[in-house]
Amino acid sequence: MWSFFHKFGSPPWLYALSGVILRWLLPVTLLALLVGMVWGLLFTSPDFRQGNSYRIIYIHVPAAVVAMAGYYLMALAGAINLIWRMKMADVAMKAAAPVGAAFTFIALFTGAVWGKPTWGTWWVWDARITSMLILFFLYLGVLALYEAFENKEAAGKACAVLSLVGMVNIPIIYKSVDWWYSLHQSASIKFTGDSTIDSSMLYPLLLMIASFYALFTCCLLLNMRTELLQRESRTQWVRRLVSAAGNN
Amino acid sequence: MSTNTAGTLLLAAKSLCLERGGRELFRDLSLEVHGGQLWQIEGPNGAGKTSLIRILCGLARYGYTGQVQRPVPQLYVGHHPAVKALLTPRENLAWHASGAGLYTDAQIESALARVGLYGYEDVPSHTLSAGQHRRVNLARLFLSSAPVWLLDEPFTAIDKSGIDELQSLLAAHVAAGGAVVMTSHHTLRVDFEVRFLHLAGSVT
Amino acid sequence: MSAPGIWQFCSRLLRRQLLLAVRRPIDIANPLLFFAMVVALFPLGLGPEPEKLAGFAPGVLWITALLSHLLTSDSVFRSDFDDGSLEQLLLAPQPLYLSALAYIGAHWLTTGLLLAVVSPLFALMLNLPVAALGVLVASLLLGTAVLSLLGAIGAALTVGLKRGGMLISLLILPLYMPVLIFGSAAVQAAVSGNPTGPYLAILGALLCLAIALAPLAAAAGLRISIDA
Numbered sequence: 017m018w019s020f021f022h023k024f025g026s027p028p029w030l031y032a033l034s035g036v037i038l039r040w041l042l043p044v045t046l047l048a049l050l051v052g053m054v055w056g057l058l059f060t061s062p063d064f065r066q067g068n069s070y071r072i073i074y075i076h077v078p079a080a081v082v083a084m085a086g087y088y089l090m091a092l093a094g095a096i097n098l099i100w101r102m103k104m105a106d107v108a109m110k111a112a113a114p115v116g117a118a119f120t121f122i123a124l125f126t127g128a129v130w131g132k133p134t135w136g137t138w139w140v141w142d143a144r145i146t147s148m149l150i151l152f153f154l155y156l157g158v159l160a161l162y163e164a165f166e167n168k169e170a171a172g173k174a175c176a177v178l179s180l181v182g183m184v185n186i187p188i189i190y191k192s193v194d195w196w197y198s199l200h201q202s203a204s205i206k207f208t209g210d211s212t213i214d215s216s217m218l219y220p221l222l223l224m225i226a227s228f229y230a231l232f233t234c235c236l237l238l239n240m241r242t243e244l245l246q247r248e249s250r251t252q253w254v255r256r257l258v259s260a261a262g263n264n
Numbered sequence: 265m266s267t268n269t270a271g272t273l274l275l276a277a278k279s280l281c282l283e284r285g286g287r288e289l290f291r292d293l294s295l296e297v298h299g300g301q302l303w304q305i306e307g308p309n310g311a312g313k314t315s316l317i318r319i320l321c322g323l324a325r326y327g328y329t330g331q332v333q334r335p336v337p338q339l340y341v342g343h344h345p346a347v348k349a350l351l352t353p354r355e356n357l358a359w360h361a362s363g364a365g366l367y368t369d370a371q372i373e374s375a376l377a378r379v380g381l382y383g384y385e386d387v388p389s390h391t392l393s394a395g396q397h398r399r400v401n402l403a404r405l406f407l408s409s410a411p412v413w414l415l416d417e418p419f420t421a422i423d424k425s426g427i428d429e430l431q432s433l434l435a436a437h438v439a440a441g442g443a444v445v446m447t448s449h450h451t452l453r454v455d456f457e458v459r460f461l462h463l464a465g466s467v468t
Numbered sequence: 469m470s471a472p473g474i475w476q477f478c479s480r481l482l483r484r485q486l487l488l489a490v491r492r493p494i495d496i497a498n499p500l501l502f503f504a505m506v507v508a509l510f511p512l513g514l515g516p517e518p519e520k521l522a523g524f525a526p527g528v529l530w531i532t533a534l535l536s537h538l539l540t541s542d543s544v545f546r547s548d549f550d551d552g553s554l555e556q557l558l559l560a561p562q563p564l565y566l567s568a569l570a571y572i573g574a575h576w577l578t579t580g581l582l583l584a585v586v587s588p589l590f591a592l593m594l595n596l597p598v599a600a601l602g603v604l605v606a607s608l609l610l611g612t613a614v615l616s617l618l619g620a621i622g623a624a625l626t627v628g629l630k631r632g633g634m635l636i637s638l639l640i641l642p643l644y645m646p647v648l649i650f651g652s653a654a655v656q657a658a659v660s661g662n663p664t665g666p667y668l669a670i671l672g673a674l675l676c677l678a679i680a681l682a683p684l685a686a687a688a689g690l691r692i693s694i695d696a
Contacts, residue, residue: 098688101326150642150645153638153641153642154642156638157638157639157642160635160638160639161625161626161635161639164626164629164631164635165629165696166696167327167696169326169327170326170327170628170692170693170695170696171696173326173692174625174689174692174693174696177621177625177685177688177689177692178621178625178639180685181621181643181685182642182643184681185642185643185646188646188674188677189642189645189646192645192646192649192650193645193646193649195649196649196653199653321559322558322559323555323558323559323694323695324695325691325695326692326695327695337561338559340555340556340559342552342555343552344550344551344552344553344555345551345552346551346552346553346555346556347551348484348488348547348548348551348553349551350487350488350491350492351484351487351488351491355484355487358480359480359481359483359484360553360556361481361484361548361553361554361556361557361560362556362557362559362560363472363477363557363560363561363562363567364560364561365472366472366476
């Protein structure tokens with residue numbers, strides 16, 4: 017069994033595997049996204065309270081879910097690198113950071129856009145969005161720390177420590193922001209506190225969440241492939257790939 | 265310091281490979297240091313001498329492959345003098361961050377006298393010159409009981425009498441059964457065999 | 469001539485760090501002066517009406533204490549890194565967890581503790597009710613200890629970088645936020661007459677968690693920074 021894990025340490029094998037996965041995952045993801053968005057944005061009935069503007073939930077919630085999961089993935093990959101010194105885990109962590117940050121940004125942006133027709137303001141300091149904002153800062157911190165190191169191996173290790181610290185802190189941050197929000201909420205305005213979601217809205221939402229996870233995986237694999245090629249640019253297998261691509 | 269370590273294995277490194285900036289500095293380097301030996305690592309600038317010393321003492325943890333065995337305590341003297349400017353030499357040695365030993369006042373004073381800083385024990389170190397800082401750092405060699413000394417360019421910024429003093433100190437340590445691994449461009453004039461480890465630069 | 473025991477070594481480190489701080493009094497005074505000046509900015513920006521100032525006072529005092537602390541967070545390991553003492557510390561046989569804790573303890577004693585002790589003066593200038601002063605000091609004592617521990621993580625990760633500067637702030641401000649939330653809530657509760665015990669208890673819990681885990685992260689960060 018360990019030989020199976022050992023293969024994950026080999027860059028050319030990982031490159032080939034990711035290519036095979038992407039070949040079928042990418043079209044499936046795009047299809048699922050298309051179906052989900054059309055279903056959610058066009059075919060579900062409008063919410064009786066928020067009208068049509070609630071539809072952005074089909075992008076906002078999946079993005080937020082994947083942003084969180086992405087951070088945990090990044091921290092886990094970093095931990096694997098730190099403990100077992102697997103360089104491929106370092107590649108995964110570095111590839112996950114910008115992708116996760118992008119999804120967090122999408123969640124923030126769609127959250128703000130949702131706020132305008134619903135509550136009249138472009139930004140709302142409610143618990144969810146504030147937690148998303150802090151998650152965005154955590155991502156930016158990891159990205160900034162990686163860029164600041166000249167020795168990229170040390171950069172990977174430092175970012176692993178930082179993401180682990182962030183991972184421990186995320187539940188604390190979310191809980192304290194949640195609690196802070198409930199403390200300052202005035203009785204007349206309730207920003208969160210949605211009604212239970214109807215099943216006709218639930219299924220497209222679940223589909224969108226699943227397809228966002230798939231989209232994250234696609235972006236992660238694409239980014240990892242690029243990172244692998246960059247890191248191994250002087251090795252034989254990369255040179256062969258490049259010359260084969262050049263000959264086509 | 266009396267250690268019955270002459271001849272015993274005090275430090276071993278196996279199959280060290282180091283890559284820096286895309287260049288491979290050394291590959292499959294193995295080293296065995298026994299009591300009573302003095303090793304001098306030499307090579308051109310950038311060949312990885314400092315990196316090798318840092319791997320041997322344990323400061324470098326990533327970026328190399330291979331194993332190092334450290335069966336006995338070590339003393340590392342690096343490029344920086346590790347002297348706090350706001351403390352006196354006496355305080356610097358008494359509270360040294362290396363945690364190596366509990367020294368009495370008398371021991372500290374005699375060590376500082378041996379490096380030529382008699383009378384300077386209680387002045388703030390920011391009034392001392394850089395060369396005097398290095399001598400405070402070298403005073404640790406007189407206080408230490410570690411069998412293995414890893415010294416990175418110990419003769420830098422030392423005057424001639426200091427060089428002689430340091431050479432005889434190294435000789436005494438080796439004669440008592442300890443071991444020294446050092447990098448230096450300086451040619452040692454001692455009356456025993458110096459073993460050389462030559463780092464070529466880049467291994468192609 | 470034996471190696472010092474663990475607690476002996478840590479107390480020596482603590483004493484060394486405290487002595488170094490005391491011999492450079494301006495470094496101790498700087499964050500306190502910063503605190504004073506930034507507190508003065510708020511009436512200038514918000515207007516001098518006493519009721520408005522009193523309303524903002526808990527948050528203002530806490531934010532300012534947090535920012536003053538942020539300014540000094542880089543200095544925990546910086547000078548030892550620059551002169552090579554940090555390398556020697558990493559080679560010490562004593563566990564790095566406890567050594568890091570000693571450094572952080574000395575840092576808190578010369579920054580957070582003093583901020584907490586000085587804060588009632590500025591609280592009165594911002595019209596904070598006298599009843600809340602005790603809670604302010606208690607929350608700052610607990611909170612700044614957590615801030616020191618978290619700041620040390622950021623300091624350890626960035627101590628080897630040439631352009632540290634703003635980076636450490638970006639790294640540790642998200643971690644600071646829960647402390648701010650509960651610290652200012654404690655003072656706010658004292659102002660409005662609600663029980664403050666729960667908030668202080670949460671701060672205490674955060675402190676326990678930070679004491680347990682932060683030195684681990686700081687030690688790992690130091691090893692990575694020295695190696696880079």
